[in-house]
Amino acid sequence: MDQLRIAKFTSNDLPFGKMMTDLEGWHRTVTDWNRLLRIEPLGMIKAQLDGRDVGIAGFLSYKDVSWIHSVIVLPEFRGKGIGRAMVEKCIANARENGCPCIKLDSVRGFEGFYRSLGFAEEFESHRYLADGAPFPKVAEEVRPSDMGSIMAFDRAAVGVDRGRVLRAIFEDKTDLAFCTREAAVITGYILGREGEERVQIGPCVAKGGDYSIGHQLITTLIGSVGPERRFRMCVPGANRTAVRLVRDLGFASGIASTRMYLGERFQESAAVLSMISPEKG
Ligand SMILES: CC(C)(COP(=O)(O)OP(=O)(O)OC[C@H]1O[C@@H](n2cnc3c(N)ncnc32)[C@H](O)[C@@H]1OP(=O)(O)O)[C@@H](O)C(=O)NCCC(=O)NCCS
Structure with missing residues (x-):
């Protein structure tokens, strides 16, 4: 060669x-x-x-x-x-x-390539697509001073420190960040960013994977953008609540990929209703 x-x-x-x-x-x-x-x-x-x-x-x-x-x-x-x-x-x-664990989302048809490198299939990773809708704003806007609490909430809910990534996404698009609280304590948050053609939703993390918190966060983000825009969200297929929620909200299934892992399996948290993106977990 x-x-x-x-x-x-x-x-x-x-x-x-x-x-x-x-x-x-x-x-x-x-x-x-x-x-x-x-x-x-x-x-x-x-x-x-x-x-x-x-x-x-x-x-x-x-x-x-x-x-x-x-x-x-x-x-x-x-x-x-x-x-x-x-x-x-x-x-x-x-x-x-x-x-100890390496993960990825394999494009359909390339699982064999990753299998030959030792990766094993875990579950389907869905891309869900939605049009805009005039939902009411029910979750709070995230202020820069909230980011410390949100990063701590995410670390506890997900089991790894994704703080630098969350901060970078928030800083690029501060007006697409919302959270829910109970007695002043964060119970969930959602971030969005401008993608090509569509607004990319994610991450969305809710305490205990709670349907109602997720509903409040996703509808607030969509409602705040305006009905003329369209949306994309990456949902772990293993999270049945997340799949039910986005379907109830009228999202349609786009191209799916396959979550694969190598090494000790890192169990993904049920609190994650939407991943950040295929390249950031
Ligand atoms: C996936 C991709 C990066 C593979 O690169 P490549 O240089 O062609 O792969 P290699 O030549 O190193 O192949 C490595 C092994 O995987 C196998 N392989 C490659 N593509 C495969 C496929 N689609 N299905 C099954 N096995 C495959 C090869 O046969 C080879 O096996 P061998 O080592 O036993 O001979 C390339 O096909 C690509 O760019 N695809 C489009 C982008 C994409 O979808 N990437 C995957 C993102 S998750």
């Missing part, structure tokens, strides 16, 4: 990264790309064949669980072991950091 090199992906590589995610129709905006590098500056890698950029892959670590994402090889260079080499590098990076 020609000379394959796995190299660091820097901010200079963003146009290449964006071209690759556009090629796959993954709706990743320039803001999303910048945020990804800001959150995990050493998380992206690229593959070069004889000096030419031919592939990308990334990982995001929360210590007890890491996520592999953005694994793409240019179509004309597929089937040469490049995807495998990049994922093996991401696995090695996660293991060097002592991470």
Whole structure:
């Protein structure tokens, strides 16, 4: 085989990264790309064949669980072991950091690729789509001073520290953040951001996975945006309450992917009604 090199992906590589995610129709905006590098500056890698950029892959670590994402090889260079080499590098990076579990959302049809790297299937990861609706605002707006409590709530509910990611999403879109409280204590929160074509909803986390809290959060976010916009939300299929809730709210099922894991299985919390995104868990 020609000379394959796995190299660091820097901010200079963003146009290449964006071209690759556009090629796959993954709706990743320039803001999303910048945020990804800001959150995990050493998380992206690229593959070069004889000096030419031919592939990308990334990982995001929360210590007890890491996520592999953005694994793409240019179509004309597929089937040469490049995807495998990049994922093996991401696995090695996660293991060097002592991470016991690595997860990912596999695009349908590529489960075999990840199985050959040792991953096992866990459950279906749904993309749900909805049109806007004039729902009333029943949850509170999140203020910057609430973020400390929200990050602590998320850590307790989810079991890992996702604080830096939540803060980055909130800072990019402060007016799409809502929470619920009981006796002044946070019982749930939701964040949204501008995606390509649709507003991306997530994360949405509710104490005990409570249906009614989730309902308040999702309807408030949709109602605050305006009926002319459309929405996308990534829902773990293993969470039956979350699936029932979005269906009750009129969301339609979009393309599903498959959640897979490697290592000790990290049990995802029932409190998570919507994941942040396929690349951030
Ligand atoms: C998935 C992808 C990155 C694989 O890259 P690649 O360089 O073609 O993969 P490799 O050549 O390293 O293949 C590694 C192994 O997986 C197998 N494999 C590759 N694609 C497969 C598929 N769709 N189903 C089953 N096995 C597959 C190969 O046969 C190979 O097995 P071997 O090592 O026993 O020979 C590439 O097909 C791609 O860019 N797809 C589009 C983007 C995408 O959907 N990525 C997945 C995101 S979750």
